Amino acid sequence: MEDEQPLAGGNAAGPVVRVGDTVRKAWTASTPSVSSYVDFLRSAGVDTPRPLGRDAQGRQVQEFVPGPLAMDAQALSRAQLRRVGGMVRAIHDASAAFVPAVDACWHSPIPAPDAELVCHNDLAPWNLIRGDRWVFIDWDAAAPSTRLWDLAYAAQTFTLGDVGRDPADAAQDLACFVTGYRADARLRTALPSAMARRVDAMVHLLRSSEVSGVEPWASMSADGHGEHWEAVGRYVTAHERVWREALTAGA
């Protein structure tokens, strides 16, 4: 049996390990639907970890993608933020053509406002491998959602995650990310309040789970994630006008 090497950086899925060129992670009821969605994206030209079925212990097997997480590497430049915005757009455009099976099963802990297309739902610096290939990992929370809701989360996590930053400076990063997405005027206008609602939804998931005891959110909430997301919520809400001005400048 090959060595199993624990992989750090995740919170939600329980143990995630590397075995050779593969990753092993818990198999859940939604894994078959997620795998067929990921296979579809790959056939449409989106680079993702390749799903490789199930191992003898019943775990999901997927391709190991080498490289650091964006969260652990040097801060992304504005050109790189545009690139990531473009990656999100490519994922959405490919997803728009995906038709889930009638009995598809999805599990995403945060409810989406509508079901426009299947989205990743956790496009964040902790799920982007930035090696020779730039690849979003951790597709387990994929589920129907909307471009606006998925983009709001990605744009916020990549550009408005540091509440100590000068909002005017962060707003320029945000504008680059959203330009990379090639967002139209409707999306640009809707994003500031959507980002605030999306952060609120995360705070609600964490804090309400702390009360009900639902894991892993209860422990994450108590371990500092609750405070972190509340601070992000205050930052994103307090400077909504700065985000709006940066996003609609010149429009």
Ligand SMILES: Nc1ncnc2c1ncn2[C@@H]1O[C@H](COP(=O)(O)OP(=O)(O)OP(=O)(O)O)[C@@H](O)[C@H]1O
């Ligand atoms: N396909 C992959 N290729 C390379 N590394 C991976 C891959 N999948 C997972 N990892 C590594 O394992 C860690 C945990 O995996 P993953 O993000 O899937 O778990 P998680 O608990 O669902 O995370 P999260 O808290 O983001 O929901 C990642 O942060 C990454 O370092």
Ligand SMILES: [Mg+2]
């Ligand atoms: Mg992850």
